Amino acid sequence: DAGVTQSPTHLIKTRGQQVTLRCSPKSGHDTVSWYQQALGQGPQFIFQYYEEEERQRGNFPDRFSGHQFPNYSSELNVNALLLGDSALYLCASSPKPYNEQFFGPGTRLTVL
Amino acid sequence: QKEVEQDPGPLSVPEGAIVSLNCTYSNSAFQYFMWYRQYSRKGPELLMYTYSSGNKEDGRFTAQVDKSSKYISLFIRDSQPSDSATYLCAIDMFSGGYNKLIFGAGTRLAVHP
Numbered sequence: 319d320a321g322v323t324q325s326p327t328h329l330i331k332t333r334g335q336q337v338t339l340r341c342s343p344k345s346g347h348d349t350v351s352w353y354q355q356a357l358g359q360g361p362q363f364i365f366q367y368y369e370e371e372e373r374q375r376g377n378f379p380d381r382f383s384g385h386q387f388p389n390y391s392s393e394l395n396v397n398a399l400l401l402g403d404s405a406l407y408l409c410a411s412s413p414k415p416y417n418e419q420f421f422g423p424g425t426r427l428t429v430l
Numbered sequence: 431q432k433e434v435e436q437d438p439g440p441l442s443v444p445e446g447a448i449v450s451l452n453c454t455y456s457n458s459a460f461q462y463f464m465w466y467r468q469y470s471r472k473g474p475e476l477l478m479y480t481y482s483s484g485n486k487e488d489g490r491f492t493a494q495v496d497k498s499s500k501y502i503s504l505f506i507r508d509s510q511p512s513d514s515a516t517y518l519c520a521i522d523m524f525s526g527g528y529n530k531l532i533f534g535a536g537t538r539l540a541v542h543p
Contacts, residue, residue, distance in 0.1 A: 415528040424473050
């Protein structure tokens, strides 16, 4: 049973560019949450998707947007990248929105 | 004030030592408390999940919640070099049928042989 998978593993972008990160949830999971983990910090909640809709959102600007597809996979989009967006982006999936969340290995984004 | 505060360490102990990791939280309404372990370049993995106050034990790991002082702890007995990782405390926060995790900053632990 494959766990949560994320792609790409690493990404380097320049300021002002746009980026799309992808997540495939664990088999049987229909809820996907995204977190941002800056170096030396704990993960911070960005948003959660269930039934293809954003259900709750953390304290992140509108430059951060997402999407969930009918097969439950998800994308995180970040526009107008800033240096401060450099971080590990973690995807977590759960069987239902209120269940335990299982994390993927993350995508490390570097903004130059 | 941050919702969850955690000393980032680093903490270095010899193999076999008892390790104590701690967090404090601000909101007395929180009821679900978790400890995650994160190895370098990996995602967090759930170690312990505790509801309300009291202790929960799983092998060498014991999670403790003291709601009166808003303090959560993780104890690791007979620590091993393989326990070297960052340990994150987290609150599982529920709202309107959905949940999100609020993490502390994480404590880096190194267990040396």
